[in-house]
Amino acid sequence: MNTRRYFMEWAETANIKGVQNIEMARFLNIREKKYVFESLHSMNDSVDTQEYFQDFISLEVQRYHIMENSIIEVENACEEISLAVEFCAKSPEEKQKTSFKINANLKDYLVKTDFLWTNQENTAPFAQKTHYLFMPSYLKLAPKELSLIGLNSMLLDLMDYSSEFSFHDILNLVSDALGEEPGNMRDILLEYITGQVLYYRTFLVAK
Amino acid sequence: MKFIQSFWSKPFEDDDNRNNWNYRHHGGFPTSFIFYCVWCYSCLSIKKYYPSLHLITDEVGLYIFQELLGLPYESFSRDLDALDDYDKKLWALGKLHAYRIQEEPFCHVDGDVFFFGPVLNAVLAEQVFCQSFDHNIDQYTEIHSYVHDHFNSVPIEFNATLDDKIKLINAGIIGGTDVELFRFYTKKAFELIDHNRDKIKDINVGILNLYYEQFLFSNILTEKQIEPSSLFKSNDRGQNFAAFHDIPGKSRYIHLISHFKKSTEFLELAVARLISEYPEYYDRVKTAFDKGWL
Secondary structure: OOOHHHHHHHHOOOOOOOOOOOOOOOOOOOHHHHHHHHHHHOOOOOOHHHHHHHHHHHHHHHHHHHHHHOOOOOOOOHHHHHHHHOOOOOOHHHOOOOOEEEOHHHHHHHHHHOOHHHHOOOOOOOOOOOOOOOOOOOOOOOOOHHHHOOOOHHHHHHHOOOOOEEHHHHHHHHHHHHHHHHOHHHHHHHHHHHHHHHHHOOOOOOE | EEEEEEEEHHHHHHHHHOOOOOOOOHHHHHHHHHHHHHHHHHHHHHHHHHEEEEEEOOOHHHHHHHHHOOOOEEEEOOOHHOOOOOOOOOOOHHHHHHHHHHOOOOEEEEOEEEOOOHHHOOOOOOOOEEEEEEEHHHHHHHHHHHHHOOOOOOOHHHHOOOOOOOEEEEEEEEEOOHOOOOOOHHHHHHHHHOOOOOHHHHOOOHHHHHHHHHHHHHHHHHOOOOOOEEEOOHHHHHHHOOHHHHHHOOEEEOOOHHHHHHHHHHHHHHHHHHHHHHHHHOOOHHHHHHOOOO
């Protein structure tokens, strides 16, 4: 129950009947693609939708590639999820008082998966200012806007900064990087981190 | 108000259509193990707020949900044994048969819906209610003309001009006080199938299921000028039905619609929540698999 692949394998060990793997889960067939793309389309009609979709495809391919090929060694995923569920049940004010830590098991592949937009694995980690990220699907943001944050670099910076950090540490780091007022970033970053904590466990809630 | 869930085992065991979006092999989930975990969590989360919960199933379902898993339904019935002669690809018939045998106001809840509060209270007294609306009428363009051009006999309730006047209902939850209306609707759906069994093999049965389930009911409501109450006011595209991150504050209703059943981030949460909140039921699922009973 570590990566998505491990979760599926774990589920399948309980199932003695043959089970097929799901690969590229969001893109099993054209109808699912259409669903996702139409959702995207409805978010913002003013952008070049074709380019927008291509970005989204690259992003999803990248995300699944990372998820399917990396091992996150987590002793007890359920405990992590329980902590994440408790965190999600808090008010925004309480969430902002929470301390986080980066999931240490991510560090190796944060470095290894310094991907280009072209979906080619970077053979020279650190050489490119590229962007790795997990995008919660509920966020009403274009992939490009999120990619500006350069989440992988941010995560690595955070890990160097401290083993535990507050929401305001993250907020200051991101707003400095983007040249934005922290007040303008607060809500969207909180929502983003909530998704990371619950769905991807990139961030863990510090006990 | 009587709350019901329904499980018809034939589509679930449709091994010819594994991982096919249009059918319901393993309930549409990637593995049967996850399906059973999700079903247990659904039953238990509904039962927490609406204790009068009943399961309508067949012989196989009775064995699984009553004998093996011991889910706390108030009653179990084998009424879906009546569908044994129907094609396993006609997965929506199970739900429709469950509606048509009701004799009192009811609410049917899908097995991939979870409650985190008494969310249905606002709609339960209504004549007809549903989860939400969609407006994707275009999906029926092809099947609508095909059915009318090629089927042997089509009830007039399927006649319609495909336009936005028809508010398509999402039946994640569905029910109401007008039991006669549901009886009429399901009668027409079964008429379409019963009079055209020889045509089923020629078409995309996935969309046919939606046609006699969603389109028909929506069209009947439009023709009868009945405005159903909806749990959610915005249409499906404006609503996030898997907002686990907002539980229990803003989000008290989760429905793993369509592609959510394939998204491991959501499946993982459903399983983890079952383990965390109802460990004894998770253990029963696990044991049943370990021993080869499922």
